[in-house]
Amino acid sequence: MTAQAVSAPFDVFVIGGGVNGCGIARDAVGRGYSVMLCEMNDLASGTSSAATKLVHGGLRYLEHFKFRLVHESLAEREVLWAAAPHIIRPLRFVLPHHKGLRPALVLRIGLLMYDTLGGRKLLPATETLDLSKDEAGKPLKVGFRTGFEYSDCWVDDARLVALTARDAADRGAKVRTRTKVVSARRDSGMWNIEIEDQASKARETIQARLLVNAAGPWVDSVIVEALGQNGAHNVRLVKGSHIVVKKQFEHERCYIFQNADGRIIFAIPYEEDFTLIGTTDLDYQGEPGAVEISEAETDYLCSAASEYFKKPVTREEVVWTYSGVRPLFDDGASAAQEATRDYVLKTAGDKVAGALINVFGGKLTTYRRLSEEVVERIADIIGHKGKRWTRDAHLPGGDFPATGFEAQAEKLARRYPQLERKFTRRLTRLYGTRAGALLGDAKATGELGEHFGADLYAKEVDYLIANEWARTADDVLWRRTKLGLRVKPEDKARLAAYMAKRQ
Secondary structure, eight states, X not given: OOEEEOSSOEEEEEEOOSXXXXXXXXXXXXXXXXXXXXOSSSTTOSGGGSSXXXXXXXXXXXXXXXXXXXXXXXXXXXXXXXXXXXXXXXXXXXXXXXXXXXXXXHHHHHHHHHHHHTTOSSSOOOEEEETTTSGGXXXXXXXXXXXXXXXXXXXXXXXXXXXXXXXXXXXXXXXXXXXXXXXXXXXXXXXXXXXXXXXXXXXXXXXXXXXXXXXXXXXXXXXXXITOOTTOOOEEEEEEEEEEEEOOXXXXXXEEEEOTTSOEEEEEEETTTEEEEEOOOEEOOSOGGGOOOOHHHHHHHHHHHHTTBSSOOOGGGEEEEEEEEEEEEOOOOSSGGGSXXXXXXXXXXXXXXXXXXXXXXXXXXXXXXXXXXXXHXXXXXXXXXXXXXXXXXXXXXXXXXXXXXXXXXXXXXXXSTTSOHHHHHHXXXXXXXXXXXXXXXXXXXXXXXXXXXXXXXXXXXXXXXXXXXXXXXXXXXXXXXXXXXXXXXXXXXXXXXXXXXXX
């Protein structure tokens, strides 16, 4: 279709609706730049919804002497927790000492460094556990007697992205999902960016002073296909897979297990009734959007967890799997698990010719710091506007104290006494202080609209369509919520039909 040009140029155009792209758009618009972001699929539909869902320093990175990365990551834990205490919460991790693997003294030293590197204030310090007496030892095999317990945080990764995008839009950024960048060419110091709506195939040309390529696993594809630069190879695609199984233990702590191959896996309480186990690290070749778990990976995760749990984890217990591709900067590491998790930024061009910033790598925990660094580069190129501001800013719905989730959940339950507390608590966990705006005047279940299974009603679906760019059943069931674990196929079909009518 014929491309149509829009009138006013933007200061910044961001390619990619993952955590980094949305973070950059949010930071930039909050400083006064005009911003547009395009994502070819749904927000967080790639790497950013396929993580182990942790805000953490990366204990194992210490073994590879990545002290700066660990320090920056640890320092961000409580910053992000304060920004979004509805979708981020503290967790305690239990590391059983496995005889024959890393010595107990090495683990103690590593955890001491972990406790002191990041300026921990609210999170509790490491403790040594007697697993023969502590509740955390009950699900484990008898041979595990000593354990170490330390702190990190949990995050709903896909919601982190959606709320970051929502905040960017609330501050004036133009966010378009299911819109692909077809080409981008410099012309007289300005970028002419041709975009295509994935549904209608309508095209238009957007102008911007600076272009940010934050396309994650597709970052090299954008350089080759949209920018027309052949031979780009900057990222190493590493596949990480997870399994979700029936609940393996009753307490709320998590486990970090060492494996004989030098890797670690996590076993984390998930959505109340399940346990999340992952991840793998395998080099990946192919289309990032087509990634899926292999039988070998499933067997690996079941076997690794069964090395520790009394009750073996079997394939029959797996209720869901997911896989993602991490776009790690290719630093020449020989093994996938040794490749750097740090981010690398590369700038090409300038204010006169038209500047481009490519974003390689990164992790959930450091997305805010990465965004700050990118926007500082933007300021150096096209001129400074506002100051850094995101460190003390809440994400939508997160404007209550970091330790105040229970009080916030209770407040919503009292406001809607006719609704089940489990339901209002789930809404508080997803939407925080905006849950009331979602429910509005609906005081009873019968006022929530059509029921789509579990505790999903039209009221919530309508809110997600209007406020969080949800367009399909999968957007709602797997990225905005995790109700896909509970909704039956026939309910999903009804939801899809309902949403199609609402578009």
